[in-house]
Amino acid sequence: MSRVTIAPEEDRLTAQIAFAVEIDKLKRVIRRNLLMDGSRRENDAEHSWYVGMLALVFAEHAPPGADIQRVIAMLLVHDLVEIDAGDTFIYDPVAVAAQAQAERTAAERIFALLPADQAASMRELWEEFEARETPEARFAKALDRFAPILANHNTEGGTWPLFRVTASQVKEKVRLIEEGSPSLGAYAMELVELSVARGHLSE
Amino acid sequence: MSRVTIAPEEDRLTAQIAFAVEIDKLKRVIRRNLLMDGSRRENDAEHSWYVGMLALVFAEHAPPGADIQRVIAMLLVHDLVEIDAGDTFIYDPVAVAAQAQAERTAAERIFALLPADQAASMRELWEEFEARETPEARFAKALDRFAPILANHNTEGGTWPLFRVTASQVKEKVRLIEEGSPSLGAYAMELVELSVARGHLSE
Numbered sequence: 001m002s003r004v005t006i007a008p009e010e011d012r013l014t015a016q017i018a019f020a021v022e023i024d025k026l027k028r029v030i031r032r033n034l035l036m037d038g039s040r041r042e043n044d045a046e047h048s049w050y051v052g053m054l055a056l057v058f059a060e061h062a063p064p065g066a067d068i069q070r071v072i073a074m075l076l077v078h079d080l081v082e083i084d085a086g087d088t089f090i091y092d093p094v095a096v097a098a099q100a101q102a103e104r105t106a107a108e109r110i111f112a113l114l115p116a117d118q119a120a121s122m123r124e125l126w127e128e129f130e131a132r133e134t135p136e137a138r139f140a141k142a143l144d145r146f147a148p149i150l151a152n153h154n155t156e157g158g159t160w161p162l163f164r165v166t167a168s169q170v171k172e173k174v175r176l177i178e179e180g181s182p183s184l185g186a187y188a189m190e191l192v193e194l195s196v197a198r199g200h201l202s203e
Numbered sequence: 204m205s206r207v208t209i210a211p212e213e214d215r216l217t218a219q220i221a222f223a224v225e226i227d228k229l230k231r232v233i234r235r236n237l238l239m240d241g242s243r244r245e246n247d248a249e250h251s252w253y254v255g256m257l258a259l260v261f262a263e264h265a266p267p268g269a270d271i272q273r274v275i276a277m278l279l280v281h282d283l284v285e286i287d288a289g290d291t292f293i294y295d296p297v298a299v300a301a302q303a304q305a306e307r308t309a310a311e312r313i314f315a316l317l318p319a320d321q322a323a324s325m326r327e328l329w330e331e332f333e334a335r336e337t338p339e340a341r342f343a344k345a346l347d348r349f350a351p352i353l354a355n356h357n358t359e360g361g362t363w364p365l366f367r368v369t370a371s372q373v374k375e376k377v378r379l380i381e382e383g384s385p386s387l388g389a390y391a392m393e394l395v396e397l398s399v400a401r402g403h404l405s406e
Contacts, residue, residue, distance in 0.1 A: 016260050017353070017390070020256075020261075021353070023253070028238065028240070028242070045248075045252045050226070050227065052275075053223075056279065056325070057219050061216075072255075076275075151227070
């Protein structure tokens, strides 16, 4: 007897596989900042791994009671919308404004590849990250901002001089770090000051 | 009054930062398999992100009761030792045997950059993954083996013909997938058969 209907669980697996194939593209979305040896620009997938690792490493710098596992899940998915919307340079205010709608459209398409329940919960993680209202999202965003500062500090300014970014612009981003983690914010501020003192970041 | 001792919490942060700087190197460890568009070989950092995402996506295919958060943490750290030991081609038995000691030496150095408590718990995650005795480790290893099969299947055989890998060799790896997830194992076996039928993998 031939099968005439697809078993629901087979349907789910097919959808999950389609999503798994799709998200491989995140490895080809290129960010502005460099690897710590300055050899090349970083892609979104390796960046997402890196900030997930930072959540494990700096867990004790999270707001009290923050669920680190949720922070990690949030960081793994936080850039998926860039498969369609591309990476935005955070120091370009025009691009940042246009990006919001593009990311929303991307979220509609990409998460919808999953079975409906998973699409909803993954989209929820992304929206929570973007809204930055929960302690988890604030900490996740802090790590997302901390990573490029650490990288630029370790590559003689990295992309700061290249894109004429100033210390006051970077310090504005440090404020987002402070809101998610006072101790990492203070440390980031030290790195910025040190980069200025060394001539790797202009005032 | 000048400070003569380093506050313990400052010491911890310094160690965590040193580790964070070190692990950036994982982005430069290149694996055998290709991205799903065949454009280039994959690095360990983006691979680690990818399998972490697979854990989220395929959570319902894990052994009953497996802690998915622990699976994800395990997958984020599972390749860190390759910063020193390099990636090993899993179809090269001589290299695989030599690799075990190199990875152990790497683990000694890399995890020890962290404060002792964190070094111990991260090393534990890695050893649990390698031992493949817990349901979490078995599922993590299944995903680690599933990813390249999915990639090769989607790139007309990808690195299989390139490195003269045969279907029976791949099927041996599929057995590891089955042990961590019968449903993903069955699906991987279908992909292997399909790749053979299409002439992308030799018998």
